Amino acid sequence: MRIATWNVNGLRARLDFVKHWLAERAPDVVGFQELKLTDDQFPHADFEALGYRCLTHGQKSWNGVAILSKLPLEPIEAGLPGQAEFGARLIRARVGEGPRALDFTTLYCPNGKDLDHEDYPRKLAWFEALRGWAEGFVRADESAVLCGDFNIVPTPLDSWSEEELAGSIFHTDAERERYAALLAVGLRDLYREREPATKAFSWWDYRGGAFHRRQGLRIDMLLGTPAVVARLRSVEIDREYRKKKGELTPSDHAPVVAVLDAE
DNA sequence: ATGTCCACTAGGAGTGGA
Numbered sequence: 165m166r167i168a169t170w171n172v173n174g175l176r177a178r179l180d181f182v183k184h185w186l187a188e189r190a191p192d193v194v195g196f197q198e199l200k201l202t203d204d205q206f207p208h209a210d211f212e213a214l215g216y217r218c219l220t221h222g223q224k225s226w227n228g229v230a231i232l233s234k235l236p237l238e239p240i241e242a243g244l245p246g247q248a249e250f251g252a253r254l255i256r257a258r259v260g261e262g263p264r265a266l267d268f269t270t271l272y273c274p275n276g277k278d279l280d281h282e283d284y285p286r287k288l289a290w291f292e293a294l295r296g297w298a299e300g301f302v303r304a305d306e307s308a309v310l311c312g313d314f315n316i317v318p319t320p321l322d323s324w325s326e327e328e329l330a331g332s333i334f335h336t337d338a339e340r341e342r343y344a345a346l347l348a349v350g351l352r353d354l355y356r357e358r359e360p361a362t363k364a365f366s367w368w369d370y371r372g373g374a375f376h377r378r379q380g381l382r383i384d385m386l387l388g389t390p391a392v393v394a395r396l397r398s399v400e401i402d403r404e405y406r407k408k409k410g411e412l413t414p415s416d417h418a419p420v421v422a423v424l425d426a427e
Numbered sequence: 428a429t430g431t432c433c434a435c436t437a438g439g440a441g442t443g444g445a
Contacts, residue, residue, distance in 0.1 A: 173432075173433070173445085174432085174433050174434070176433090176434085177432080177433060177434085178433095198433095198445090200433065200434065201434095224434090224435090225433090225434055225435065225444090226434085226444075226445095275444085275445060277444085277445085315445095369429095369431080369445090370430095370431035370432055370445095371428095371429065371430050371431050371432090372428085372429085372430050372431085373430085413431095413432075415432095416431085416432075416445080
């Protein structure tokens, strides 16, 4: 089973690029973030033509998440309880059947903007709500994945310049504590399971040639329960899809992909 | 160079968000 997460930065602007990736990489289950469209604007037919069923939780202009699956897909819930006013940022479904079924959630976590902005304390509170919510169903012996754009750089290894950025947004102790508390309910970072010491990024600013200067952050994660880690065969950040494809503009995020054993 | 890109409002180019 090939699973993936990708912040597409606007699905209408990215549709042809995303379809190219789906056709080439053929993931079984994908979480998308930053759709920037309403549910009625979601291009279901384009994805059905590639073999995917989709569940969406969108809104006008901003945020928005979706799950695409080639496997049977059953909705569980949409929206983080108590946090609806902070945007459409969470969707959860059961994918697959029998012992290979996966409890799959994708998240677009708040950005926070900067430490003086009102969104920053709201971001911390949102993560506390997320931890409490996850605690309600995460179990070590059941396969569950939480994936998405976390908008937190978990450790200095995940930043292109901890020296310059320590203490600034994405790099604060308060954010890192909230992220660590989420993992403490029983989730592991699948990328770090396989690459414990590799400096690698999943996001690069569009400005200033950041991608080519290797100035990025690792903020897009696939988190899994121990039952998922036991099934983990490989994981990679798909940097090829942070590059332009002909005339098609990439997202500022790369997809993150993992392969799990069937059971 | 805070240097790009997306969506919105508007019916062209500026604004807000990331």
